[in-house]
Amino acid sequence: MEAKIISEHYTKDEFIGIDGYKKHGGYEQIANAFKMQPKEIIEMVKAAGLRGRGGAGFPTGMKWSFLPDNGEERYLLCNADEGEPGTFKDRKMMERAPHQLIEGMIISGYAVNSHKGYIYVRGEYRHIIELLEKAIKEAYDAGYLGKNIQGSGFDFDLDVYSGAGAYICGEETGMISSLEGYKGQPKLKPPFPAVQGYLKKPTIVNNVETLASVKYILRDGVEAYRKYGTEKSTGTKLFSVSGDVQRPGTYEVPLGYPLKQLIEEECGGLKPGRKLKAVIPGGSSAPILNAEEAYKVNMDYESLQSVGSMLGSGAVIVIDDTRCMVDLLDVTLHFYHHESCGQCTPCREGTGWINKIANKIVKGEGRVQDIDLLETVAKNMMGKTICALSDAAAMPTISFVQKFRDEFEFYVREGRSKVKGQTYAQVHG
Amino acid sequence: MLKCTVNGKEIEVAEGTMVIEAFKQAGEDIAHYCWHPGLSVAGVCRLCMIEVEGAPRLMIACNTQVTEGMVVSNNSAKVQEAVKWGLDFHLINHPLDCPICDQAGECGLQDQYMKFGQYDPEMAERKVKKRKVVDLGRKIVLDTERCILCSRCVRFTDEVTKTSELGIFNRGDRSEIGTHEDKPLDNDYAVNVVDICPVGALTSKDFRFKQRVWYLDNDSTVCNGCSTGCNVNVYYNEKGYFRVKPEHNKDINDYWMCDKGRNIFKHVNKESRLLKAMKKTEAGTQMMAPGAAAKDVASLVKNYSSEQVAFVFTGQYTNEEYDDAMMYVDKIGTKNVFHWVNNPESFDDFDGILLRGDKNPNTAGLIKALEAKSFNATWEQLEADLNSGKIKLLVLAGPELQEYFPDIQEKIQLFSKAEKLVVLSSNPNPAYRDVDYLIPMKTFVEKKGSFTNFAGTVQKIQKMRLVVSQALSLNEAMQLMAGDELQVGANL
Numbered sequence: 038m039e040a041k042i043i044s045e046h047y048t049k050d051e052f053i054g055i056d057g058y059k060k061h062g063g064y065e066q067i068a069n070a071f072k073m074q075p076k077e078i079i080e081m082v083k084a085a086g087l088r089g090r091g092g093a094g095f096p097t098g099m100k101w102s103f104l105p106d107n108g109e110e111r112y113l114l115c116n117a118d119e120g121e122p123g124t125f126k127d128r129k130m131m132e133r134a135p136h137q138l139i140e141g142m143i144i145s146g147y148a149v150n151s152h153k154g155y156i157y158v159r160g161e162y163r164h165i166i167e168l169l170e171k172a173i174k175e176a177y178d179a180g181y182l183g184k185n186i187q188g189s190g191f192d193f194d195l196d197v198y199s200g201a202g203a204y205i206c207g208e209e210t211g212m213i214s215s216l217e218g219y220k221g222q223p224k225l226k227p228p229f230p231a232v233q234g235y236l237k238k239p240t241i242v243n244n245v246e247t248l249a250s251v252k253y254i255l256r257d258g259v260e261a262y263r264k265y266g267t268e269k270s271t272g273t274k275l276f277s278v279s280g281d282v283q284r285p286g287t288y289e290v291p292l293g294y295p296l297k298q299l300i301e302e303e304c305g306g307l308k309p310g311r312k313l314k315a316v317i318p319g320g321s322s323a324p325i326l327n328a329e330e331a332y333k334v335n336m337d338y339e340s341l342q343s344v345g346s347m348l349g350s351g352a353v354i355v356i357d358d359t360r361c362m363v364d365l366l367d368v369t370l371h372f373y374h375h376e377s378c379g380q381c382t383p384c385r386e387g388t389g390w391i392n393k394i395a396n397k398i399v400k401g402e403g404r405v406q407d408i409d410l411l412e413t414v415a416k417n418m419m420g421k422t423i424c425a426l427s428d429a430a431a432m433p434t435i436s437f438v439q440k441f442r443d444e445f446e447f448y449v450r451e452g453r454s455k456v457k458g459q460t461y462a463q464v465h466g
Numbered sequence: 467m468l469k470c471t472v473n474g475k476e477i478e479v480a481e482g483t484m485v486i487e488a489f490k491q492a493g494e495d496i497a498h499y500c501w502h503p504g505l506s507v508a509g510v511c512r513l514c515m516i517e518v519e520g521a522p523r524l525m526i527a528c529n530t531q532v533t534e535g536m537v538v539s540n541n542s543a544k545v546q547e548a549v550k551w552g553l554d555f556h557l558i559n560h561p562l563d564c565p566i567c568d569q570a571g572e573c574g575l576q577d578q579y580m581k582f583g584q585y586d587p588e589m590a591e592r593k594v595k596k597r598k599v600v601d602l603g604r605k606i607v608l609d610t611e612r613c614i615l616c617s618r619c620v621r622f623t624d625e626v627t628k629t630s631e632l633g634i635f636n637r638g639d640r641s642e643i644g645t646h647e648d649k650p651l652d653n654d655y656a657v658n659v660v661d662i663c664p665v666g667a668l669t670s671k672d673f674r675f676k677q678r679v680w681y682l683d684n685d686s687t688v689c690n691g692c693s694t695g696c697n698v699n700v701y702y703n704e705k706g707y708f709r710v711k712p713e714h715n716k717d718i719n720d721y722w723m724c725d726k727g728r729n730i731f732k733h734v735n736k737e738s739r740l741l742k743a744m745k746k747t748e749a750g751t752q753m754m755a756p757g758a759a760a761k762d763v764a765s766l767v768k769n770y771s772s773e774q775v776a777f778v779f780t781g782q783y784t785n786e787e788y789d790d791a792m793m794y795v796d797k798i799g800t801k802n803v804f805h806w807v808n809n810p811e812s813f814d815d816f817d818g819i820l821l822r823g824d825k826n827p828n829t830a831g832l833i834k835a836l837e838a839k840s841f842n843a844t845w846e847q848l849e850a851d852l853n854s855g856k857i858k859l860l861v862l863a864g865p866e867l868q869e870y871f872p873d874i875q876e877k878i879q880l881f882s883k884a885e886k887l888v889v890l891s892s893n894p895n896p897a898y899r900d901v902d903y904l905i906p907m908k909t910f911v912e913k914k915g916s917f918t919n920f921a922g923t924v925q926k927i928q929k930m931r932l933v934v935s936q937a938l939s940l941n942e943a944m945q946l947m948a949g950d951e952l953q954v955g956a957n958l
Contacts, residue, residue, distance in 0.1 A: 379641035389639035393591035417551040
């Protein structure tokens, strides 16, 4: 069963505007927050066990407590550069409830003692940028943003910043570089953004869903929040389900929800006559699961880790038996090759190399040794770079080759897809 | 101080030391392309991989600070494999055109390949094609295919010259170094990017294709282009001098030098030198051996009373030459000793990096030598004495770097008011056509000695193995002119 906490009112159009939002309890938690000390809110978020919803799953309260107590100006950045292939839950959240994010940011800003926030939105979400700008204006007009919010003495300004389409700007330090006006390239860590981030000032970067969740921790309390999810993966989470299911879409379920149930119940199962072949459980970077693994795993950080994959951004890509895995890997690697920022050598050169190998295989020109080479090159791209883009390209490569090796071997041997029975040219025209 | 163990060696390093510096300090090899001690840390080549005891994954030495008791190594199979692959990633799209590359012989990629590589390449795909022979301006040519995108050159123009001409354009394996809107890279320090380029991507127009580097010797000395006194390495072989590169000195020039200093070898080579002494006679110009000419001048000196003889010095000779020269001036007995200050209007200029307006390596040394003998005659006095005819014989210890003496013609006209004018010079000059004696001098690479820079720092210069001309040093010329014989084995 879905557990609609965050997305409870997403079906109502009135929830988009400030009046409708307030009608359903909107902005009530701000007053609640102002009654507390900022540190108490951080402790509450820690106790609730909230983990970053952007992909890495880092404990949010712990991230917040890394801020140095040096009196420096602090920034709160919302990462809305939702670029991980398969992910569209932030889009849904901002389309259906822009004020929910704004309220979450005001509370979080108060908790981390920041007076300036930015929402960094991916460039392709043009309509969302307009929506957010409108909502921010409404919030200013209603006195929820700006100076001395609701007489609390707390000031918080909020702006929207448009990305320009680079996947790498979803990496928090890449995003900071971009926001600073530089080329969107990740920065070396240390220093971490909490110590030295935007404009070299202490900075917190949180995902849209993370920030919105803070409101519900305040509203319902730690106990109620922890009722959902597992011991280590608490609360509910929005999953973007796409691919070969009857009803793709965004679903909010408690963490720890069985993947099988999510596919078969919420999403209405596979199309008639199709068989499940594989699932990418956490966005295109997450190692792929075969059908057997997919149907025994639960959607939480630990369960997915135990089968060698990850929850990532919560983008579930369902693949049925009509799909060619070689073809899918080729498309995936084209993406990472295109998006590598080019800073670190293993990623810059490696993403191009494995993309070329995969492409050669689908063009029917692959060599037998290319299959092992794909895996070897990918393994040597892992854990070698400033950010995780290199790993993000390597992980699908390794898991595709290991779990669907027969399809790769067939392709190399026959010059055509094992699943489609046709060549690349025949399939793609 | 912090204790740490580097590849089993226990060392002590200063607080704040990066692991890569600790490796250097311990004398342990560590591969790196993007790290440069004079620039900020980029951490992008990913070659300086290390294993830190207790850390789960490999780290980069350039961005890891040494902590007390840290045990770090780069000789395990795990690290070696990572470095091997790091090198391979650098090479897969590199053109491997070493036979026609100017960097061959001093290339970071070649060095690493000999250490970690020597295998057959596994890359069977087409290499990425990029721009070749990109003209970056008057001094530098770029080959973007050879470039390994270490970003040293970009950081240099951002951090040292703060001119930011260079950037990395595009992304992924399409990334290329370039200048904004194809504007030239044309600052006074641009050639440093050629030195710090670990591969053959940036080459100097002046040096490229001139010599294979393994046919060159080099010796360190001090740049004589201005009063900063940058430490430099001069590269030469039996065919002549070919290039100058900076040598690290944290107190003087750090890792850099200016582009003007790159030319200080040009006047040294044989084709531009004064090889024989010349004496003006009624029958025309008579060629002589330098020593014979100086002895001739000695007999001239005797013909005049000491107050009729004057000496003009430039700040282009060594402390040792000045000391001896003043001794012989003393012996001759004149107080008519003058300091020719070139470009007085810009003499005190400084560009904030290295370039100083005083275009002499040893003005401070000359002033000290003059003061030691209380020679304090003014330039006005020289002009007056020449105009009045009081000075009959003038000996000019002329500049080695004539380009910094733009008023040479004008000054020679002034000096010619004396009955006899003797010019000591390493190189000919149209202005010297009618002087009575022109005696060849050694250049700064042909003699030992020292220069005192603007801050009073005394630095030694070296006599290199290639001496292109039979010429005299200033002290030898002065000794002969004072009527003494040269000792055999004197400072030649």
